[in-house]
Amino acid sequence: MVEIAERKYGDLFWKALVLTIVVFLLGVLLGFALERNRISEIEKEFQRIDLQWNDAKLQTLYYQNLEPRFCESAINENLEFANKVYEEGLKIEEYDKANFLTNDIELEKKKYALLKAEFWINSIVLRQRCGADYLNLVYFFADNPDLETRAEQNAQSEILKDLKEKYGKGLMLIPLPIDMDISMINIMRNTYNIDSTPTILINENIKLQGLQDFDSLDAMINERL
């Protein structure tokens, strides 16, 4: 028989709401946990790299002032460090895309940017004092660019990756974000008059603005190595 008396179902709406809130909050908490976990992974890696960086810096200082004849070790340490920082930077970039709920990754990005800036200075010192034969290629990019610039930067990044693969230890690739409000990078920007991205600075004296193709960069690097 079809029931004619008034049916009671109001509780179902509330139960569904409670269930939704519980599942939704669990999902959001899981999201926070995932993002927090990624941040702490980056933090740990940063600590390791920072330690290694301090070691490399001390070596530079030591060879530069006390034992200039044995620069080789400092140069190698610097190169190894460069690769690690570069790879970690790519990882942060990927994590950044998957972080929706927290903003903590911005801080990590800034820390890495500072580290890379410091590393650049160290590379200059090593090249000048130890006569290292690598080439410094600083790649200035924007962290939050417009659509067209982002596409240009992506294309430039791939070209630089290709070149890094080709020249290995001969090329010190240092990507630096120019729009993260870091004073040290701002000083560098002003020094080299960097006002657009992508911009490439080779050995602190050749500035190339806009997207550079593989062949011309390849020829330029080849000429200087």
Added chain:
Amino acid sequence: MMEFITGVYLFFIFVSLYSIFLVLLIYFRNRHNLYLENNTKFFYDISVVIPTFNKERCILETINAIKNLDYPKDKIEIIVVDDGSKDRTAEICREISGIRFLEKSYNSGKADTVNFGVKNSNGEIIAIIDADSYPDKDSFKKMIGYFDDPETGAVTASCFVRNTGKLIEKLQAIEYFLIAFGRKILDFVDSVYVTPGSLSMFRKKVLNEIGGFDTKNITEDIEVAWNILKNKYKNRMCLSAKVYTDVPTNLKQWWRQRLRWNVGGFQTVHKYRKSFFRKSQKMFGLFIVPRFFISHVLSITGFFVFVYLFGRKLIESGLYWTYSIQNGNTIFEVPSLLLIPSVFTFFILLLFCFTIIFTYVGLRTMNKVGLGFKAGFTVLFYLLFYLILYPLVLLHSLYLLIIGDIKW
């Protein structure tokens, strides 16, 4: 902008989760009552109104299906109302015995045609049946008992697809199964919001009270259901009563039909906007109108957000490829975002799982009446591709509504 988009997505997820949980909770509480019928001893006088417009190929079969119904013959009056057909519909109908054939010399739309039929009917109950729909033998018997409840204004049946040859027809067959299942679920919370023209019965007194079908609305079957609910009557759904109908056989026809459904839906929401969260109108004001409104707003906002993100990505990728090719780069970036778990990957997977559960439960419930074809591949296609067409049609409908291009 990204914060706004994240907010929209989270809200969308919340509403979707709520809808799914609500449906599942209603189902689990009532799963043994889905096919419950009312074996009434009382047979009401029924006037069957069949509106026709250029239906020469199917009108005879529809009338025969009604004549063969397992219901006392002296209790059924068949009224065919022709809406100014240009084909042989009128000629065919004139030759059929045992029916009342009413001819309109002009074409004034379905709602007006039905109203004309209702006005000329004698039954206490009005059954509206489309000229391309074929009710099952026992459908009337199963439905009529619901009118024992004086608060019942309308009763509707499970509508199934008759032509299931092509893929698009099979997809609609699955869709119709799930619609019937979903409607029955809503019946348990007094929220049946549409009384489809394929087969629905109305208490004539109620139809007269609400002023019949709205001739300005292009989905008169949604509008009349809302009007009944607004006037504090109930719409009921009899899952075991079946009617078969011919569905669009190609994408163009399908698209047109869905445009009509959506535009009519918008018209109806607009007409009843003042009922939004009106407590005095119970489920109609507190659930049906807000549900429609929110789902429309979310679908459209969600679609625009999707278009914005997808469009951005598309332009960016296009420019990236162009620059890469122009500058001698041969390595192309592969997006790795999907591989990194985030709050959205979790929710999207969860919603997809629940959609599969709903589809499974729905089809399993409806399987008692038989799917008629092996559904595995079609169900997968339905879930992955067919459902994606919904927001596209919705957007097109919104455009038509804005430019005022509203026609049946």
